[in-house]
Structures are given as structure tokens and as C-alpha cells.
Amino acid sequence: MYSFEPYTGRPIRLDLLVHKGETSMDAPTPATALTSVELEQLDAYWRAANYLSVGQIYLFDNPLLKQPLDRAHIKPRLLGHWGTTPGLNFIYAHMNRAIRAHDLDMIFITGPGHGGPAVVANTYLEGSYSELYPNITRDEAGLRQLFRQFSFPGGIPSHAAPETPGSINEGGELGYSLLHAYGAVFDNPDLIACCVIGDGEAETGALATSWHSNKFLDPRGDGAVLPVLHLNGYKIANPAFLARIPRHELESLLTGYGYRPIFVEGDEPSDMHQKMAAAVDQALAEIRGIQRRARDGGETTRPTWPMIVLDSPKGWTGPKEVDGKKTEDYWRSHQVPFGDLDNPAHVRLLDDWMRSYRPEELFDAGGALKPELAALAPTGERRMGANPHANGGKLLRDLRLPDFRDYRVELDAPGSVVSETTRTLGAYLRDVVRDNPDNFRLFGPDETHSNRLSAVFEVTDRTWVAERYPYDDHLAADGRVMEILSEHACEGWLEGYLLSGRHGLFSCYEAFIHIIGSMFNQHAKWLKVCNEIPWRVPVASLNILLTSHVWRQDHNGFSHQDPGFIDHVVNKKADVIRVYLPPDANTLLVVADKCLRSRNLVNVIVAGKQPEQQWLDMDAAVTHAGVGVGIWDWACNDQGGEPDIVLAAAGDVPTMEMLAAIDLLRTLVPDLKIRFINVVDLMTLQPAEEHPHGLPDEEFDLLFTTDKPILFGYHGYPWLIHRLTYRRTNHDNLHVRGYKEEGTTTTPFDMVVLNELDRFHLVIDVARRVPKLQAQAAHLQQQMLDKLGAHTQYIHAHGEDMPEIRDWKWAR
Numbered sequence: 001m002y003s004f005e006p007y008t009g010r011p012i013r014l015d016l017l018v019h020k021g022e023t024s025m026d027a028p029t030p031a032t033a034l035t036s037v038e039l040e041q042l043d044a045y046w047r048a049a050n051y052l053s054v055g056q057i058y059l060f061d062n063p064l065l066k067q068p069l070d071r072a073h074i075k076p077r078l079l080g081h082w083g084t085t086p087g088l089n090f091i092y093a094h095m096n097r098a099i100r101a102h103d104l105d106m107i108f109i110t111g112p113g114h115g116g117p118a119v120v121a122n123t124y125l126e127g128s129y130s131e132l133y134p135n136i137t138r139d140e141a142g143l144r145q146l147f148r149q150f151s152f153p154g155g156i157p158s159h160a161a162p163e164t165p166g167s168i169n170e171g172g173e174l175g176y177s178l179l180h181a182y183g184a185v186f187d188n189p190d191l192i193a194c195c196v197i198g199d200g201e202a203e204t205g206a207l208a209t210s211w212h213s214n215k216f217l218d219p220r221g222d223g224a225v226l227p228v229l230h231l232n233g234y235k236i237a238n239p240a241f242l243a244r245i246p247r248h249e250l251e252s253l254l255t256g257y258g259y260r261p262i263f264v265e266g267d268e269p270s271d272m273h274q275k276m277a278a279a280v281d282q283a284l285a286e287i288r289g290i291q292r293r294a295r296d297g298g299e300t301t302r303p304t305w306p307m308i309v310l311d312s313p314k315g316w317t318g319p320k321e322v323d324g325k326k327t328e329d330y331w332r333s334h335q336v337p338f339g340d341l342d343n344p345a346h347v348r349l350l351d352d353w354m355r356s357y358r359p360e361e362l363f364d365a366g367g368a369l370k371p372e373l374a375a376l377a378p379t380g381e382r383r384m385g386a387n388p389h390a391n392g393g394k395l396l397r398d399l400r401l402p403d404f405r406d407y408r409v410e411l412d413a414p415g416s417v418v419s420e421t422t423r424t425l426g427a428y429l430r431d432v433v434r435d436n437p438d439n440f441r442l443f444g445p446d447e448t449h450s451n452r453l454s455a456v457f458e459v460t461d462r463t464w465v466a467e468r469y470p471y472d473d474h475l476a477a478d479g480r481v482m483e484i485l486s487e488h489a490c491e492g493w494l495e496g497y498l499l500s501g502r503h504g505l506f507s508c509y510e511a512f513i514h515i516i517g518s519m520f521n522q523h524a525k526w527l528k529v530c531n532e533i534p535w536r537v538p539v540a541s542l543n544i545l546l547t548s549h550v551w552r553q554d555h556n557g558f559s560h561q562d563p564g565f566i567d568h569v570v571n572k573k574a575d576v577i578r579v580y581l582p583p584d585a586n587t588l589l590v591v592a593d594k595c596l597r598s599r600n601l602v603n604v605i606v607a608g609k610q611p612e613q614q615w616l617d618m619d620a621a622v623t624h625a626g627v628g629v630g631i632w633d634w635a636c637n638d639q640g641g642e643p644d645i646v647l648a649a650a651g652d653v654p655t656m657e658m659l660a661a662i663d664l665l666r667t668l669v670p671d672l673k674i675r676f677i678n679v680v681d682l683m684t685l686q687p688a689e690e691h692p693h694g695l696p697d698e699e700f701d702l703l704f705t706t707d708k709p710i711l712f713g714y715h716g717y718p719w720l721i722h723r724l725t726y727r728r729t730n731h732d733n734l735h736v737r738g739y740k741e742e743g744t745t746t747t748p749f750d751m752v753v754l755n756e757l758d759r760f761h762l763v764i765d766v767a768r769r770v771p772k773l774q775a776q777a778a779h780l781q782q783q784m785l786d787k788l789g790a791h792t793q794y795i796h797a798h799g800e801d802m803p804e805i806r807d808w809k810w811a812r
Contacts, residue, residue: 111177128385140367183496185223392501393537415810628681651715
């Protein structure tokens, strides 16, 4: 049983960690870890990275300052961020030293926003950048191109973007770095993720939750995260509050999160190098000690993991003042410390600043990094820019997937069986978990059981490394189900897990997936760019299952009723996103198998968890899901001729209501010719020119006709169907029913009545839109209005839906 390791409350004293002659990483490390030569070389390497970073922000030409700077050497537009960069360079240099000293498998995750100059500079210095971009050579010409391309048209972004070697976290939108770091080390026992967290980033809600990821890290089978909280005091124009609270308060906060903070504070470089080297070695020793005790000694207490707090000036080594105003160690150094390079004084200031790094000591006359400095970087895949975990497709293994047909729901005829769709999927996922014990995890905010996926607990538990009680249910350190009541954490862990070469699925209540809308947005953008970068190897897709959806949240009420995430998803590039609305269990199995096999996509699946009629046998489901849209012949009576109306549906509840409406219409107006179309793959509605899954116009017209009225029942907001089909021939005849932002705590059927997606309103719509029904439309409408009135009276009297609604079955 895991329990809390006691913490004394005393800060770590680096000056007491002196055990001469010991080299094991399990041993304390001397406080003065660097010789004078090591110190000089490490500082020179840091200066080189800082020089390259300033050059990227400012220079267009003259990369080695062989001539005095003038305006022609400087970019016309200055973009990028300096304030965080020297700290990132400092940390990167020290991690390089640790990798070489201890042969570490390490990746570098950059949390601070706009940290691109630092990561690009360091991957260039280590050589990984030029290997991936041969035009950026390791000489004067390459330096010129390196500087010119940064934040420049046709060049590279200012973030640690997909174009940046070694990056799995862009650092543009803040808050996700620590989650990505933990996601990357789950099931990676030898990997260490050095994660730099900016003090501004630490103010976000996602990052504040991220600290608790250590309660889910099993030292026996997972790797380790070394968080480095970088306090440089300021954000864009305001102080960062973690830098403005007393030291003991910050220490108590981090200790309360379950970490042992090691503080490195100051601004004098040689002193800071010694402190940082000792801090890194001490943290690594503690990490190895924790892992050794868990793996070899059977230690079962939850460990207190080390972390580093680096307190250094913002814009460190930059201009202390510009035009008489404080710049270094102040918010003015956040972006470009000074502009207006038409001012000769500013040009001289930039020249002095860059020469202060003494580039002649760092690069030879041809622009190559001097050999004694180049030797400080790790080699091969030990370089953080070349580590395969940061290009996870290189490590990706296909899942061992069972045959989804083995989990089918057997049915004699459409509607003859009632079952819970996601419970069927749960049995399939159970065996996916069983057959992929180190390569697949299920993520969700405490909803696996609620979402009817609980079959997975037959083969695994929930991951849990905090305290456990004897009566706890399915908690274990090595569980494969990751549950925490934070959608941010679930999404961030999964993204890190995928980007480092594994597979997973995120299950969530539909209404609350909006919480990670921005995270999805960033990941979709990341994948879009990765698709354009040849050296980025495709990773497993981000699979999101939305259940407990809008139409079956009648018991929880209006706050739980929102299908709008789909609208957000379809804004992204067509080569990245897919949206599926399987109407039953067998179709869901086909779709899930397809999604788990896919690469570099975001797959969103919407499927209900409540008992519902099943429509397709497995052979029909395979065919239907394979095309994504099709006529259900058994629900039609237009065979051999043209329909009077096309009825269509996307989503399980709209499908049921549309079929119920067909049942009514076949009784009330038996000569009405009806065609029914079901849509599984929402993107088939777009033209083929707009989406890879889009139907060609001729196929769409064949299905939906070119001139007949179309009534479409849709799971979400109606306007999206219009948006996807507005270029289709028959769009003018399309009428869509869907969610109209009406909801409350009520009965299941009343939810569709409130939004006019119910069978009675659908019959009224048909009567109004089919020319041949105009003579009897008024009477049909009155019959349906009477039914709606009876429904309202019944639910107010009995608190449940009428028997004819509850017991309705498709029987044609």
C-alpha cells in the first residue's frame, strides 16, 4: 500500500551535500561539482546559446559580428521573446552535462511561452537541428540562415513548435507542459522528462492541477519527471505571484504537492553554475534512489520526488537598462528588450550586448562552434533534440487489437435487441488493455464506470499511488485507467503519452469536453503542422469518446446538456479531424477499431450509454461504417421509384426518433414514399474537395436527390449541417432539426420534445414540406399536437414518459 513519505520541512542544503569520491547517482553530490575548466566551458556553452538566441531575435545578417552592426544587419520587424530564454539556455546546458555524466535518456519540455529561441539555439549547438535541416549548416552561412528564418516570413515560429527538434510541447498556450511531461514518462521506465515551468505558466489552472500528477507515477514501471520551476519574476507586464510570496510559503506549497524542492537562487553566473550542477546531480540521485528502492527493494511508499526551483533574473545577461529604464530582471525584457533600431544608440546597444558574449571565443572564423564546446553536447539519440521519445512515431508499435466482431450484439432484426452501446465497447476495450499492457491507457475524469466502460476493471485497476484503504475499489499503482477529476489533466497526459509513441482513449461526458477545447485546438494545430514536416513520424491518433450526451442528460439538467464540441472540432483542418456518430453498438465497435488503428488524427466519437434499440447486425455495421453514410433499405418504402421525402439522421437518439416518425408516417399516410439515410461519419456531408471523407457531389445527389425535401435529425446544433452541406445541389430543400439550447431536468423524451426533434414534431415537418400531403397537413398536424399535449400532461402527472414512448419498438 502506498502512503506518504514523511518530509522534515527543512530545505535542502547544497553546501552539506559533500561526499567526496562517490560517483553513484544514489549518493549525495558535492556542492562544488564543477572544476574550473568545467565551469569555464559550461559557461561558454551557455553564452553561445544566449548569443544565438539574441541573433535569432534581432539579426538579418552579419551573424559573427565581423563588421560593426548597422541597421542593414537587423531585421525590419523584431519578433520573439528574450525574457525567458537565458534561463532556458542555462537549464538546457546543465541537462546536457547531466546526460553525458550519467548516460541519461532525457527529453526537454519547454513550458514558458515563446521559448523557441532557446530550444532552436541548443538543438543547433548539439547538431540535431542541422541534421534535420541541412540548409542550416554549422558555419557562418548556416548561422546567417538560422538567424534570418526566426519569426520571419517563410521561416519558423517563435515557439518550441513542431518544427523544433526535441519538442512535444509548443509553449505558446500555457499550462500543459507538466502534463505532457508526465504523459511521456508513463510506461517509459528509463526516460526522464526535464520540464521547465514558467512562473507565469504556473498561474494557470491546468498547471496548478498538474503538480498532482506525481500521485499517478509508479516508480517501478514509469520514468521520472524533473520539474524545474523557473522564477524570473515577471510575465508580460506584471509580477508573477510565485516569485512574490515568501520563500517558506513557496516551499510549503511545493512540499504540499508532494515534491522536495531544491532551490537555486542568484544572478552571478559562476556561482549559479555551481549551484545548478549540484542541484541537478542531487535531484538525479534522488530519482535513481527512488526507482532503485521501488524496483529492487520492493519499496511501496509513495515517494517524495525532487524538483528544482531556479530563481534567476528575467532577461538575464541582457541590457540592464534601456533609455534609462530598468530592463533586466524586469518585465521590459519579456519580449524584445528594445526596438527602434533606426535609433543609432539602440544599434550600438545591440552591438555591445551581443559582443558581451565574446563570440570570437565561441565560434571559429568559419562560424563553427569550437570543438571543445561542441564536445559538451551529448551524442546520437542522447541529444535532447534527437531523442526518439520526442518524435514518438519512431517508437510507435501497432496495438494488438482483438477482432471487434467477437463483441457483436446479435440481433434477428432491426430493433429486436436493446442494449447499452458503450457497455459493448467496454468489453472490447477490456481486451485491448489486456493485450497491450505497456502501450495503451484509458483516460477519463472519474467516469469510466459511469460511461459503462467498467468491463476494463476485469483486467486492470485505476492508477493510484496515493494512500489506499482496504475498502477501496480497483486502485493500484500499476493500473491502466487514469482517472482524475480534471479534464485538463486527462487530455494533457494522453497527449504526452501519444506524442512519445503510445496509444490511448479519452472518455468524457459530452458537455464538459469543452473544458479542454483549447487543448484540443493546440493538438490539432500541432498535428496539422506535423503532417507537413517530413521528419515527424506519425503518432497514434487522439481518440475522444463523448458519452453521457445531451439527449440523455435529462436527469442532470441544463448544465449537462451541450453538444457543441463538434462545432469546434470541425473548424480544424480536414486532414486532421474526424467526427463519428455511430447509431448503435455494432457500428461503434467498427468505428472504435478504425480510430485505434489511425495515425495523426483527432477522432471524436459520440455514442450514448443508456439502453437503446440496436439496428444493424455486424456485417451491415461494417459496410455502413466503412462508407460513413448510407440508405437503410429496411426503413424505406421508395424502392423502385423516387421518394417523396428524404429523412436522414446522425446520432443515436435522432436516429431513433426519425425511425419512430417513419413508423407513424407509414401508418398515417401509407402511400408516402420515404427514403431513410443514416450518417455515421459526419464529414461525408462535406464535398470531397473539402474533406478526404467527403462524398463526391454525384454520390451525394444520388442519395439525397437533387430536388426532394430533406428533413435531417442531427445530434447537435442544426446550423452545422447547413454549414457542411451549403454547397450541395439540394441544400435549399434541406431542413435540420437538432439541439436548440432548450433543456432542463425532465424525462428523456421531453428533452427531444423541448428541442422539436421528437417523432411528433418530425411528422409535422414532413406534413408541411411534402407537396402531396398539403391537403391533409392540417389534420396530421393536429393529431401530432394532440399527442404532444398528452405527453406534457402525462409527464407532469407521472414523472416519466408515456408507455407508448417508453415501450415503442421498431417492428416493421
